[in-house]
Amino acid sequence: MSANRLTHLKRLEAESIHIIREVAAEFKNPVMLYSIGKDSSVMLHLAMKAFHPSKPPFPLLHVDTTWKFREMVRFRDDTAKRLGLDLIVHTNQDGVRDGITPFTHGSSVYTGVMKTDALKAALTRYGFDAAFGGARRDEEKSRAKERIFSFRTKTHAWDPKNQRPELWKLYNARVKPGESIRVFPLSNWTELDIWQYILSEAIPIVPLYFAAERPVVNRDGMLIMVDDDRLPLHPGETPEMRRIRFRTLGCYPLTGAMESDAATLPEIVREMLLARTSERSGRLIDHDEAASMEKKKKEGYF
Amino acid sequence: MSASEAPDLATLDVAAFTDYLARHEKKSLLRFLTCGSVDDGKSTLIGRLLYDTKLLFEDQLKSLERDSRRHGTVGEDIDFALLVDGLEAEREQGITIDVAYRFFATDLRKFIVADTPGHEQYTRNMATGASNADLAVILVDARHGILTQTRRHSFIVSLLGIRHVVLAVNKIDLVDYSKDVFDRIVAEYRAFAADFGFETLRPIPLSARFGDNVLDPGPNLSWYDGPTLVRHLETVNVEDDTLAKPFRMPVQWVNRPNLDFRGFSGTIATGLIRPGDPIVVAKSGRASTVKAIVTYDGDQPQAQAGEAVTLTLADEVDISRGDVLTTPDHRPEVSDQFAATLIWMADEPLLPGRSYLFKLGTKVVSGQITEIKHKTDVNTFSKLAAKTLALNEVGVVNVALSEPIAFDPYADNRDTGGFIVIDRLSNLTVGAGMVSFGLRRATNIHWQALDVSKQSRAFLKGQRPAVLWFTGLSGAGKSTIANLVEKKLHSLGRHTYTLDGDNIRHGLNKDLGFTDADRVENIRRVAETARLFVDAGLIVLVSFISPFRSERRLARELVAEGEFVEIFVDTPLSVAETRDPKGLYKKARQGQIKNFTGIDSPYEPPETPELRLDTTSGTAEDLAEQIVAYLETHDYVI
Numbered sequence: 059m060s061a062n063r064l065t066h067l068k069r070l071e072a073e074s075i076h077i078i079r080e081v082a083a084e085f086k087n088p089v090m091l092y093s094i095g096k097d098s099s100v101m102l103h104l105a106m107k108a109f110h111p112s113k114p115p116f117p118l119l120h121v122d123t124t125w126k127f128r129e130m131v132r133f134r135d136d137t138a139k140r141l142g143l144d145l146i147v148h149t150n151q152d153g154v155r156d157g158i159t160p161f162t163h164g165s166s167v168y169t170g171v172m173k174t175d176a177l178k179a180a181l182t183r184y185g186f187d188a189a190f191g192g193a194r195r196d197e198e199k200s201r202a203k204e205r206i207f208s209f210r211t212k213t214h215a216w217d218p219k220n221q222r223p224e225l226w227k228l229y230n231a232r233v234k235p236g237e238s239i240r241v242f243p244l245s246n247w248t249e250l251d252i253w254q255y256i257l258s259e260a261i262p263i264v265p266l267y268f269a270a271e272r273p274v275v276n277r278d279g280m281l282i283m284v285d286d287d288r289l290p291l292h293p294g295e296t297p298e299m300r301r302i303r304f305r306t307l308g309c310y311p312l313t314g315a316m317e318s319d320a321a322t323l324p325e326i327v328r329e330m331l332l333a334r335t336s337e338r339s340g341r342l343i344d345h346d347e348a349a350s351m352e353k354k355k356k357e358g359y360f
Numbered sequence: 361m362s363a364s365e366a367p368d369l370a371t372l373d374v375a376a377f378t379d380y381l382a383r384h385e386k387k388s389l390l391r392f393l394t395c396g397s398v399d400d401g402k403s404t405l406i407g408r409l410l411y412d413t414k415l416l417f418e419d420q421l422k423s424l425e426r427d428s429r430r431h432g433t434v435g436e437d438i439d440f441a442l443l444v445d446g447l448e449a450e451r452e453q454g455i456t457i458d459v460a461y462r463f464f465a466t467d468l469r470k471f472i473v474a475d476t477p478g479h480e481q482y483t484r485n486m487a488t489g490a491s492n493a494d495l496a497v498i499l500v501d502a503r504h505g506i507l508t509q510t511r512r513h514s515f516i517v518s519l520l521g522i523r524h525v526v527l528a529v530n531k532i533d534l535v536d537y538s539k540d541v542f543d544r545i546v547a548e549y550r551a552f553a554a555d556f557g558f559e560t561l562r563p564i565p566l567s568a569r570f571g572d573n574v575l576d577p578g579p580n581l582s583w584y585d586g587p588t589l590v591r592h593l594e595t596v597n598v599e600d601d602t603l604a605k606p607f608r609m610p611v612q613w614v615n616r617p618n619l620d621f622r623g624f625s626g627t628i629a630t631g632l633i634r635p636g637d638p639i640v641v642a643k644s645g646r647a648s649t650v651k652a653i654v655t656y657d658g659d660q661p662q663a664q665a666g667e668a669v670t671l672t673l674a675d676e677v678d679i680s681r682g683d684v685l686t687t688p689d690h691r692p693e694v695s696d697q698f699a700a701t702l703i704w705m706a707d708e709p710l711l712p713g714r715s716y717l718f719k720l721g722t723k724v725v726s727g728q729i730t731e732i733k734h735k736t737d738v739n740t741f742s743k744l745a746a747k748t749l750a751l752n753e754v755g756v757v758n759v760a761l762s763e764p765i766a767f768d769p770y771a772d773n774r775d776t777g778g779f780i781v782i783d784r785l786s787n788l789t790v791g792a793g794m795v796s797f798g799l800r801r802a803t804n805i806h807w808q809a810l811d812v813s814k815q816s817r818a819f820l821k822g823q824r825p826a827v828l829w830f831t832g833l834s835g836a837g838k839s840t841i842a843n844l845v846e847k848k849l850h851s852l853g854r855h856t857y858t859l860d861g862d863n864i865r866h867g868l869n870k871d872l873g874f875t876d877a878d879r880v881e882n883i884r885r886v887a888e889t890a891r892l893f894v895d896a897g898l899i900v901l902v903s904f905i906s907p908f909r910s911e912r913r914l915a916r917e918l919v920a921e922g923e924f925v926e927i928f929v930d931t932p933l934s935v936a937e938t939r940d941p942k943g944l945y946k947k948a949r950q951g952q953i954k955n956f957t958g959i960d961s962p963y964e965p966p967e968t969p970e971l972r973l974d975t976t977s978g979t980a981e982d983l984a985e986q987i988v989a990y991l992e993t994h995d996y997v998i
Contacts, residue, residue, distance in 0.1 A: 063599060064666050066389035066470040075668035076627045079612040083681050083722070107656040108625070108668070112617040195461045202460040221458070222789045223484055223705050225491035226778045227627070228719050232787035246472055248463045254385055324378045 067255055074101075074243040075108040076227060077206060081188050081241050082108075082115050084231035088188040088241075089181075092118040092145070094130045095307045096263050097192035099137075100252055101244055103261045105190075106141065117144035119180060119189070123172040124149060125160065125309035127285050133264045146184070150176035160311045161290055169312075178214045181238065188231070188239045196248045206245045212236040253330060257323045266304045267326065269318040273297040280314035305330070387465065390593060393474040393489040393522075395513040396499025401530045405499065405568035406462055406475055409590070412575040413464045459489045468594045483516060483738060483752040484705040487792060490520035491778065494598040497526045497589070502535045502565070506548045512738045514549075518556035519701060519754070519794070521774060524598050525558045528589065533567040537580045560596060564589050602665040606690035607631030607639070608768070608776050610721035611683045615670050623654055623670040624679055626722070629775035631687065633671070634662045641677060642684040642692050642766035648675040682723035684766040684776065692776055693798035696764040702729070702757045704749035706783065706790035711748060711877055713884040715914040716790070718759065720767055720779035726917075727761035747877045749791075758799065770794035785910060817897030821855045824996045825894045827919055828987070830903045831912060831966060832929030833958050834944055835936035837975045837983075841929060842903040844984035849899060852988075854997060857893050859886055861904040874955040880911055887915035894919050899996065907963040925996075927987065928969040933958045935976060 064072070081088050090105060092098050105114040120134055138145035150158075153171040160168045181189060195202045205221050207229045222230050233239060244252070256263060273284040275295050282289070284297040289311060291297075302315040303326075320329045396402040462473040474489030476482070490496065496517040500510055517525065527549055535541045546563040553561065564573055565584055572578035575590045587595070608629040615623035633639075633650055640647045653660040654670040663669045671685065679685070686692055704710050712729045735746040735755035749755045770777030781791035818825045828845065830838040839860055849856050865872070869885055872878040883906055893900040906912050916924040936958070937945040948956035955961040966972075971990055973983045991997045 063388055064664075065385060066387050067385055069389050069666060072627060072666055072668040076612070079625055079668070080722075083613045109613075109615065110656040110670070111621060111623075111654065112615050196463045202462065203458045218458070223488045223780075223792065224789075225488050225780060225792045226774060228778065228780045230719070230780065230782055230787070230789045232717070232782055234787065246461065246463075248465075248470075250465070251470075254381065257381065258385060322374070324374055324381060327381060328374075328377050 067251065067258065070247055070251060071104065071107070071255070073227075073246065074104045077229070077241065077243040078105050078108040078114075078190070080227075080229050080231065081190065081239075084229075085188040085239070087184070087186050088116040088190070089119045089146070089184065089186040090114070090116055090190040091177075091192070092120050092134070093192060093307075094120065094126070094134045094137075094264060095192070096252055096256060096267060097194065097244055097247075099261050099263050100247075100255055101190060101192045102137070102141070103259060104243060113142060117146055119146045119148065119184075119186075121173060121176045121180060122147050122149045123168075123176070123309050124154060125172075125288075125311060127264075127266055127283070127307065127310045127313075129266050130264055130307060133262075137262070146180070148176060148180035148183075150179065159288075160309060165312055181214065186238060187233055188241055190241045190243060192244050193242050194247050194249070194252075195245050204242065204245075206242050207231065208240040208242065209233070210238045210240055214238070216240075249330065250327070253323065253327045257327065264307060266307060269301055269303040269321045269325075271299045272302050272315070274300050274302060274315060281317070282313075283310055283315055285310040384467070387468065387470050389470050389472065390495065390596075390598065391472045391474070391493050392495040392497060392593065393476055393486070393493040393517075394497045394499065395476055395486055395489075395517070396509075396528075396530075400499040400501050401568045402475065402499050405497075405528070405530065405566075405574070406473060408568045408571060408574050409473075410462065410464055412571060413466060413590070459485050466590060466594050471593065483512070483754070484703065486513065486516050487520055487703050487705075490517055490522055491774075491792070493520075493522055495524040495526065495593070495596065496522050497528050499528045499530050500545060500549075502529050502532045502538075502541055502545065505541075505545050506552070508739045510549070511552060511741070514553050514556060515736075515738055515741060516754075518553075518558070519703075521770060521794070523557065523559040523600070524596060525553075525561050526589065526592060527561065527563040529563060529565045530568055532565040532581070533570055533572065537565070537572075539583045542584075562586070562592050562596070564592065602630045603632055605630035605665070605773065607633050607637070607685075607687040608692065608773060609633070609669075609671070609685045610723070610776065611679055611681055611685060612722050614680060621672070622676075623672045624685065625668075625670045626685070627668045627775075628663055628665050629721075630665045630773055632662060632664045635659075638688050639671075639673070639685050640688045640691060641679055642686045643694050643764060644678070644683075646677045646679075647688060648673040648677050650674075682721070682765075684721060686766070692766040692768045692773075694764050694766050695798040695800075696727075696761045697730075697758065697799040698767065699733075699756065699758055699796045699799060700779070700793040701770075701796060702749065702755050702781070702791050702793040704751060704753050704755070704791050706788060707751055708783075708790070709748040709750045709876065710755075710791065711880045712757075713877075713880040713914075714908075714910050715784060715917065717782040717784055718761060718779050719782065720765060720795075721776055723765050724782075725761045725763055725765060726784075727759055728914075729757045730760045731758040733757065747875070756796070757793075759793070767795050767798070769797055783910075784913065814895050814897060817895075819897075821897050822998050823854050823897070823899060824923075824998065825897045826899055826923045826925055826991075826996050827890045827894055827915070828899065828901045828925050828927060829890075829906070829912065829915060830901065830927050830929055831906045831969075833931055833933060833936045833963055834905055834956070835939045835941055836929040836931035837980060838903040838905075838929045840980050841973070841984050841987070842901045844980055845987050846901055848984060848988050849991075849997070852997065854899060855897065856899045856901060858901040858903065859890060859893075861886075874953075874961075876955075876961075879907070883908075883911040883915065887911075887918050890915065891918045894923055899991075905957050905963070907957045907961065909964045909966070912966065925971065925990070926966055926969040928966045928972045929975060930965070930972055931975045 150172050158168055158171045193201055205224045209222060210216060274281045275297055281302060300317055303318045304315055318329060320326045394402050460475045462475055464471050474493055476486045476489035498513050529542050529545055542565045565581055566573035566589060572580055573588045575588060577588055609626045611624045611626045613625040615625050635650050635652055637650045639650055651672040651674045653663045654672060684692060712732060715726055715728055718725055718727050732746045733756045734743040735749060735753050736743055738754055746755055768776040777795040779793045780789050783790045830842050832838050842858055846856050846858050864886060869882050872882050886904060890900045890902050940946060947953045948959040957963050
């Protein structure tokens with residue numbers, strides 16, 4: 059067998075595994091944020107590879123806003139069970155008690171309370187000193203400048219102008235008590251890389267990524283799936299069955315579907331290559347204000 | 361096939377498309393960096409690359425058009441630069457202040473671009489972007505030709521070991537697409553870059569704004585018969601010989617799922633490995649053979665540079681994180697000292713003698729820069745004498761570590777020859793270095809084993825040796841109290857010695873001044889002297905202002921646990937200044953003494969001293985008694 063230069067996917071895979079192992083070796087109490095989406099599925103698969111035949115030496119953490127698609131929650135529990143991993147599910151009970159929903163308080167307040175605050179509370183409560191996230195640099199402009207090891211203060215804040223230089227494969231894992239590092243092993247992957255890898259590795263993903271007949275309402279040009287009876291219908295609004303799928307998954311009232319016939323992975327990838335709209339436009343939270351992601355990240359959002 | 365000839369995906373059926381995908385999975389990856397200053401049009405070039413290779417989506421274009429109207433600098437046209445200047449502050453100021461990573465692909469290759477700022481103050485960011493790049497695109501504005509910054513960029517690129525360079529002569533449209541201008545710039549560049557060791561140097565005339573020679577040749581440069589930028593990036597051969605080099609694998613993690621399995625996980629830096637191959641642990645010299653290459657996808661018959669694997673060995677060998685597995689034939693050097701080129705990356709200057717952490721491969725050890733041989737002016741390449749390195753300065757230094765480690769020269773191996781320097785207090789990454797060669801000096805001076813030990817010497821004296829380290833402002837009362845303590849110990853029949861800051865500066869340290877660098881060296885010598893006296897079994901009283909925490913930590917680490925008693929003589933500045941026993945504060949206030957602690961040089965109070973003495977609450981006699989009581993209750997005086 060002759061030696062060949064590694065393909066771009068093999069190089070990305072090796073880089074991610076290297077990063078994941080560095081974290082396991084250098085931190086006392088790491089955790090992997092598991093959002094149930096396709097990127098999380100790839101990240102988890104890489105973690106399984108990194109430590110084989112051992113299990114990943116850290117738990118999974120899911121911040122449950124209580125508004126996730128039901129299929130996501132089912133998939134989450136099945137995955138943790140299938141792989142035999144510890145899963146921590148954390149919900150901001152104060153937010154639930156105060157009745158914070160995407161409808162009553164707007165997407166900005168809702169995201170702040172049920173996602174950002176909840177995440178910070180969970181990280182503080184368990185004392186995690188490192189947290190893996192599945193974000194990629196090609197998603198958004200401020201992400202393009204974020205380090206793979208992204209330092210957070212005791213209040214979980216990100217300071218984009220004061221990032222540690224990151225050279226070669228040498229990651230600086232030093233933190234003081236209470237401080238932490240967010241780690242992004244998929245930094246250098248693109249959306250296409252993710253799909254190609256899911257295809258070649260046969261990684262299970264939530265069925266919502268594949269086209270099927272589903273009940274939706276059309277709101278301001280976005281197709282919102284009626285996942286349960288908690289979605290308040292506007293006057294004259296009736297759910298209709300459309301053949302749809304999702305490019306990205308989050309809270310169902312905030313996630314736009316696309317009409318599609320793509321029911322297999324190659325069809326999804328082809329559709330993506332032909333698509334003229336970028337991934338995050340399916341998420342309402344980016345549209346609130348200019349540079350909104352940079353602002354959210356400074357406040358502690360992943 | 362270039363990007364412009366890609367098939368129309370919409371016309372492919374699913375089977376044909378699956379084939380198309382399978383081919384694309386086999387693409388290679390090229391990582392490159394772009395360097396150039398604001399006005400060279402670097403961000404515009406990257407925006408153009410993303411636009412021409414159709415990596416921009418409709419909603420991104422829409423937000424780009426909106427931003428162009430708000431902050432743009434090119435009138436009604438789309439300002440591609442806004443696409444890549446990611447942070448809010450950068451968009452407002454129109455400059456690039458950090459490394460940003462961009463992604464695009466053609467049918468032949470996938471590209472990761474490190475977009476780095478070019479101003480002098482961002483040498484550190486350029487080095488960061490260059491550390492993982494195979495190639496550099498150096499931009500030059502055709503109107504201005506080779507500038508100081510072009511020389512600087514080329515120097516740093518060469519320093520970080522990049523062997524492939526594109527000289528992109530941009531804004532060629534603004535010099536009427538002139539061949540003469542282009543030829544002149546290229547000739548000048550070749551002349552000064554001759555010593556930089558570039559294997560390929562490809563000059564390309566282009567206009568990022570109008571797209572000439574970015575993806576397609578365009579009609580205006582018919583005199584140029586070379587490849588376009590994208591064509592060159594797609595086809596340039598940057599394969600180095602990482603596979604032909606000797607096997608190296610820094611161990612990241614010991615994989616022990618159960619008692620029957622013990623594997624060593626890591627990323628192979630260079631070379632190839634197969635089951636049955638002999639390996640050696642570089643530092644200990646222990647040998648074994650590879651039993652299996654274990655991966656999630658099953659055991660592999662072979663693994664190569666760049667792959668992340670787990671190796672099991674035929675024998676039980678003691679191996680832990682930080683060890684380097686190597687072929688027995690060509691081993692890395694093992695030493696606790698080496699010479700290196702260092703880029704300083706922190707606002708606080710490098711202080712020789714200060715204790716820093718060094719991370720090389722998967723090993724983190726403490727150590728110090730013992731000597732700065734010279735610093736290099738990144739603009740003129742001239743060598744200058746230096747006592748410290750400031751932010752963005754580059755120097756050639758000697759490094760001494762607290763224990764030997766395995767390494768290779770950076771020129772041979774980036775993964776086992778590159779290191780970062782971490783400040784122990786702030787935890788910031790303050791420097792990045794490239795090993796030049798090991799210093800044999802360290803390996804040739806062996807410790808002389810002595811039969812009479814520190815313990816036996818101390819036992820004769822009926823005491824436990826220790827350093828009593830008095831720190832505090834000038835005039836705090838350190839020497840007065842130390843003197844009283846020594847008198848008391850002496851009358852108790854104990855063996856002591858006092859090292860006084862002022863007295864030492866008359867002899868051992870009379871060559872040192874009061875700059876930060878000299879203060880560090882001052883403390884280092886005193887700490888080493890104190891260690892020798894502790895070894896002699898004495899109780900050593902050290903009375904030094906010693907304003908910096910890191911130097912006091914260094915002194916603490918030189919002796920064994922429990923042998924260092926830090927005594928903070930805590931006197932407020934106003935009180936010390938009122939006492940002013942030697943009239944020094946007065947002189948400092950009048951500007952006659954520079955770098956005076958408390959006035960124009962900082963004092964960092966101890967966070968957890970063994971003893972804190974409040975000199976406003978008791979007499980020197982009381983406080984000295986307090987120290988003796990501490991020594992008795994903690995068994996220093998038996």
